[in-house]
Amino acid sequence: MAAEGKATIDALHQFELVPVLGDFGHAYMFSQSNLFMVIAVLVITVLMVAGMARSAIVPGRLQALAESSYEFVHDMVVGQVGDEGKRYFPFVFCLFMFVLVGNLLGLIPYAFTFTSHIAVTFGLAALVFVVVTVVGLVIHGTHFFTYFFPEGAPKVLAPIIIPIEIISYLSRPISLSVRLFANMVAGHVMLIVFATFVVMIGSIGAVGYVGAVLPLVMNVALVGFELLVAFLQAYVFAILTSIYLHDAVHLH
Amino acid sequence: MNERDGFERRLQEARAKRGLDQPAGSQKGLPAGSWGVGLRAGIEVASALAVGVGVGIGLDRWLGTWPWLFLLFFVAGSVAGVLNVYRMFSPPKRRID
Numbered sequence: 600m601a602a603e604g605k606a607t608i609d610a611l612h613q614f615e616l617v618p619v620l621g622d623f624g625h626a627y628m629f630s631q632s633n634l635f636m637v638i639a640v641l642v643i644t645v646l647m648v649a650g651m652a653r654s655a656i657v658p659g660r661l662q663a664l665a666e667s668s669y670e671f672v673h674d675m676v677v678g679q680v681g682d683e684g685k686r687y688f689p690f691v692f693c694l695f696m697f698v699l700v701g702n703l704l705g706l707i708p709y710a711f712t713f714t715s716h717i718a719v720t721f722g723l724a725a726l727v728f729v730v731v732t733v734v735g736l737v738i739h740g741t742h743f744f745t746y747f748f749p750e751g752a753p754k755v756l757a758p759i760i761i762p763i764e765i766i767s768y769l770s771r772p773i774s775l776s777v778r779l780f781a782n783m784v785a786g787h788v789m790l791i792v793f794a795t796f797v798v799m800i801g802s803i804g805a806v807g808y809v810g811a812v813l814p815l816v817m818n819v820a821l822v823g824f825e826l827l828v829a830f831l832q833a834y835v836f837a838i839l840t841s842i843y844l845h846d847a848v849h850l851h
Numbered sequence: 852m853n854e855r856d857g858f859e860r861r862l863q864e865a866r867a868k869r870g871l872d873q874p875a876g877s878q879k880g881l882p883a884g885s886w887g888v889g890l891r892a893g894i895e896v897a898s899a900l901a902v903g904v905g906v907g908i909g910l911d912r913w914l915g916t917w918p919w920l921f922l923l924f925f926v927a928g929s930v931a932g933v934l935n936v937y938r939m940f941s942p943p944k945r946r947i948d
Binding site: 762764767769771773774777778781 | 887890891894895897898899901902903906924927928930931932934935
């Protein structure tokens with residue numbers, strides 16, 4: 600951008616999808632988003648398989664990482680859903696690792712953040728919504744629908760309460776997906792805006808070199824902050840999934 | 852007996868200090884910073900409102916009753932949004948059984 604002489608802030612260009620891997624990418628519309636999803640799955644698989652290959656009593660670094668991520672999600676699911684939540688652990692673990700590795704991969708320069716697309720996050724949230732609803736229906740049958748009418752509420756209020764409860768239930772996948780998507784987009788836009796400031800101010804000359812330090816420092820702090828957000832948003836996604844599963848298993 | 856109680860209490864304190872025993876409660880680990888909470892509350896309201904408006908407009912198109920169901924579901928969506936935020940802060944009603 601500096602080479603053009605006049606740099607402009609183009610914060611949204613980074614989210615554009617382009618086909619990768621040459622002819623294959625064009626033929627199958629295989630974008631960098633898909634590529635990084637595959638990379639994320641490979642990273643997770645390698646971490647879990649290689650991490651647990653030796654199964655040493657005193658774990659090495661990789662094994663400690665694999666074990667602690669397993670235990671972290673396991674404790675979260677069992678803590679939220681209860682003991683019967685163990686059977687949903689694989690689902691929540693996959694979601695958590697996929698979102699976490701996706702967020703973290705996106706922070707590597709030149710990498711693409713697939714969680715910054717609402718299509719991806721809404722796909723995941725819709726999956727959670729369907730799974731939670733099916734779990735509720737399988738466990739409780741038609742009794743599941745009492746979820747939309749709290750016990751003890753006056754029957755007269757049913758025409759008001761039921762639509763409101765249904766809207767509240769339907770809003771879950773939207774809030775779940777928008778939260779992750781908005782956080783990732785906001786973070787990456789801020790990063791590129793401050794990075795552009797560095798280039799713009801730095802191109803002025805000697806005075807610019809001094810001035811450019813400020814946005815550069817800001818950007819270093821932002822990268823740290825984004826690391827926190829990447830973890831936090833994966834955590835929020837997983838724990839809300841667990842809370843929804845708790846609601847479906849226990850009804851209220 | 853007395854001594855044992857003292858031990859239990861100190862064990863509890865130590866475990867709580869190390870974060871081994873978290874206080875029971877739903878959403879215990881959700882971030883509690885003011886920005887995080889504000890953003891989450893806003894998203895809850897906006898998404899409930901979006902669903903309400905979407906359902907209202909959809910039903911109006913289907914039944915040809917524009918704009919009455921839209922207005923009705925707009926209000927219902929707002930109420931659902933407030934309900935979502937209320938649930939965010941209200942302590943969980945969990946039966947122990």
